[in-house]
Amino acid sequence: MDIRTNGSYVYFLIDDNLVFSYKIESLTYISLHELRNSQHSAIYDLESYQKFQDFEHENREPIQGRGIFLGEESLKEIITQINKVIKMQKKTQKIKGKKAIHLVATEQIASQLIVDLNEQIEVIGLDAALTFGPLQQLNEHYGQMERSEWFYENINREYEEESPYMITLVNKINSMDDMNEERPVYIWCGNNIEEQLALRFFTFLFETKPNPLYLINTSDLLKKKVTSKEQVVHTAQLKSEELKAIFNQIDNENIISPKTKERLITEWLAIANAKELLRIWRNQAILPVAIDYYDHTIVEAWKRMHAEEQIDYIMTSQLIWETMEEENLLIDHNFLEYRIRHLVYSGVFEMKGIPKNRRRYFVRLK
Numbered sequence: 001m002d003i004r005t006n007g008s009y010v011y012f013l014i015d016d017n018l019v020f021s022y023k024i025e026s027l028t029y030i031s032l033h034e035l036r037n038s039q040h041s042a043i044y045d046l047e048s049y050q051k052f053q054d055f056e057h058e059n060r061e062p063i064q065g066r067g068i069f070l071g072e073e074s075l076k077e078i079i080t081q082i083n084k085v086i087k088m089q090k091k092t093q094k095i096k097g098k099k100a101i102h103l104v105a106t107e108q109i110a111s112q113l114i115v116d117l118n119e120q121i122e123v124i125g126l127d128a129a130l131t132f133g134p135l136q137q138l139n140e141h142y143g144q145m146e147r148s149e150w151f152y153e154n155i156n157r158e159y160e161e162e163s164p165y166m167i168t169l170v171n172k173i174n175s176m177d178d179m180n181e182e183r184p185v186y187i188w189c190g191n192n193i194e195e196q197l198a199l200r201f202f203t204f205l206f207e208t209k210p211n212p213l214y215l216i217n218t219s220d221l222l223k224k225k226v227t228s229k230e231q232v233v234h235t236a237q238l239k240s241e242e243l244k245a246i247f248n249q250i251d252n253e254n255i256i257s258p259k260t261k262e263r264l265i266t267e268w269l270a271i272a273n274a275k276e277l278l279r280i281w282r283n284q285a286i287l288p289v290a291i292d293y294y295d296h297t298i299v300e301a302w303k304r305m306h307a308e309e310q311i312d313y314i315m316t317s318q319l320i321w322e323t324m325e326e327e328n329l330l331i332d333h334n335f336l337e338y339r340i341r342h343l344v345y346s347g348v349f350e351m352k353g354i355p356k357n358r359r360r361y362f363v364r365l366k
Helices: 032-037 072-093 107-117 141-154 165-177 193-205 218-224 240-248 258-273 295-309 316-327 333-345
Strands: 002-006 009-015 018-023 041-045 101-104 122-125 185-189 213-217 278-282 285-289 349-353 361-365
Touching: 009 072, 018 072, 032 072, 072 165, 101 107, 101 193, 107 122, 107 240, 122 165, 141 165, 165 193, 185 193, 193 258, 193 278, 193 285, 213 218, 218 240, 258 285, 295 316, 295 333, 295 361, 316 333, 316 361, 333 349, 333 361
Parallel strands: 101 122, 101 185, 185 213
Antiparallel strands: 002 009, 009 018, 018 041, 278 285, 349 361
């Protein structure tokens, strides 16, 4: 697909005589939603005698009432190229700002910080589901494609079409890469697998950057600075006043030392390069385990539900909830749904319904 830019416009040669034009309206990376809903995109005829390199949309009328069909890969390519142009424009404009940025493991925590801290803060919620799947070279195109392919083959994300996993993740990685080197970075985490993995990945992304990094371990600081007796393992569990108290007491003691930074990066690389595709949090450490680690737990949860409710076929969503609730698991429910489907395909469970999503099918033990 041929591409060229004209100021804030990006042109794509879709066919021999069709040009798709997209106007960049801000320096925020786009996703599929912005591409589909832009009011400043159009399709133009390319006259047979006119070369694409000479095309300009000014003083030309776009084609009205005609759409074009583009496959998923073509749409992803268009989004990737537009975001590359945005990245170049950011560098050209040399956007400055020393205001701190906050990095957290999930969008849920990001929303909580914005609301509870009641400040105009900038927060990036990773939502990368780092607990499972390939992680090698996740900051590079090759690793991102490998992980994207694994997710496509195994994980049934209900909102994938509206918010493609990898496009969203790459946009967030790019946002961190573009960050001014003088901006302080606050990394929030609790003592659980997803947040601890995010901590190491965030630190790895800033390996060669001089930004001051601050570690805000909410599980530890809640006891140390807020003197709470509660056992909190996840930042999302904190009350508003607890978050505010922790935030207001951040000082130079929270800065990640060069030695700690090196340790976290080394740990990330060891985890990312491990052959195991599942990670758990045990004894205050990240442990790679076999992908079927929770299969027995799922089967035992089904047996409990079967004994208590005296029903054969149990809805998958209810089985997932029971597994997470009884075992106190902090893991993405999409992973457990993937393992339940695997147990169906391997002959452990029998299925009734359509595995379109976890509420559409039921399983029983064979």
